[in-house]
Amino acid sequence: MSETPATTRLPDESCTRLSVAPMMERTDRYYRYFARLLAPDMLLYTEMVNANAIVRGDPNRWLEYHDSEHPVALQLGGNEPAKLAAAAKVAEQFGYDEINLNVGCPSDRVRSGAFGACLMGDAPLVADCVAAMSDAVSLPITVKNRIGIDDGEVCNDSYEFLAQFVETVSQGGCEMFIVHARKAVLGGLSPKQNRSIPPIRYEVVAQLAREFPHLRIVVNGAVRDSECVAERLEEVAGVMIGRQAYKEPYWLAELNRQFLNPDYELPERPDVVAAMADYAAEVVQGRVRLHHVTRHMAGLYAGVAGARAWRRKLAALGSVDELAALAATPIERLNG
C-alpha cells in the first residue's frame, strides 16, 4: 500500500499490519504475554511510560518483558528531546522493536505536563523529539496522534492541519504514524469521553495515506469487527485495535489467521489458560499477585456459553494450582 523508501528502519509492512494499542492499566506485560499466546504475529504496544520514569526511576520496573512478546513497541510519553533520547537508548538496550511517541492522550494530567495530544499544536517540537530519538538509537521511531485538537478556543481539526503536522514530524525522521481517527477535545471531555464523543473520521486518515504514500499510515479507533479491519486495510497500511482487543481477546487469534497467517491454527482456549498457568507459576512470586496476571483473561470466553461463570471463577482464584485446575475444567461444567 505505501511506498516505503529503501532506507527505511521500519520492518516489512506485514509486521505492522495489525497491532494492539497501548492502553494504560491494560497492556502491561501480563496482558501482552496472554495476547501473544493468541496472536503470534501481531505487533504489541506497551502502556505509555513517561520518559522520566525510565531516566530517573527504575527502568527494570517499567521495561522488563518476556522474550515471547516480540515484536513489541514501547510507547513513551514526554516532550523533552534529550530526555526522550535517553529513555529510547535504555529501551533499545532492553531489546524493544520500536519506540512510539504519545501525541494522542488528552488527559489533563498528561496535558499539564504538556505532552500527549496537546503536542499536536507544536509539530516542530515533536519533530525535534523524533529526531533526537532517531539519532540516539537505530530503532524505528513512530508517532501516535489524533486527527486534530480542539481546546474550546482554537479548533485545529482541518485536514490541512493534520497534513502539516505529519509533514513536519516526518522531517524529524518519523516514517510511521498511527492515527486515532478522532480529534482530541482538550479540557471539557474526560479521556474516556474523548474515546467516544468526537466522531470517527476514517476518511481523513485514508486521505493522509493517499497523499503521503512514502509514509506508513496506521489507523486506530472504534475497530470492533473483522469487516471493519478488512475495509480499513483497503485504505491504509495497518490497523491498531484497542478496547476490543481487551474485551474479546480471542478475536485476536481469528484476526491473526484472517489477516496475517492463513496457516495459523487457532489455539484452544483451555490450552491458552494452561499456558497462562505455567507463566503465572514463573512470575507470581513476592511482588506480583496472581490477580495481576489473571485479570486480563476475563474476556477469553466472551461470546461463548459459560462466559459469566468463567469470569466468576477466574476472579475467585486463590492460587496458580487453581488456575491450572480451571484450565482442565470444561467450560460447560463451570456452572456447577
Ligand SMILES: Cc1cc2nc3c(=O)[nH]c(=O)nc-3n(C[C@H](O)[C@H](O)[C@H](O)COP(=O)(O)O)c2cc1C
Ligand atoms: C484504558 C485505556 C488506556 C489507554 N491508554 C493509552 C496510552 O497509554 N497511550 C495511548 O496512546 N493511548 C491510550 N489509550 C487509547 C488507545 O490506545 C486507543 O487509541 C483508543 O482506545 C481508541 O482505539 P479503540 O477504539 O480501538 O479502543 C487508552 C485507551 C484505553 C481504553
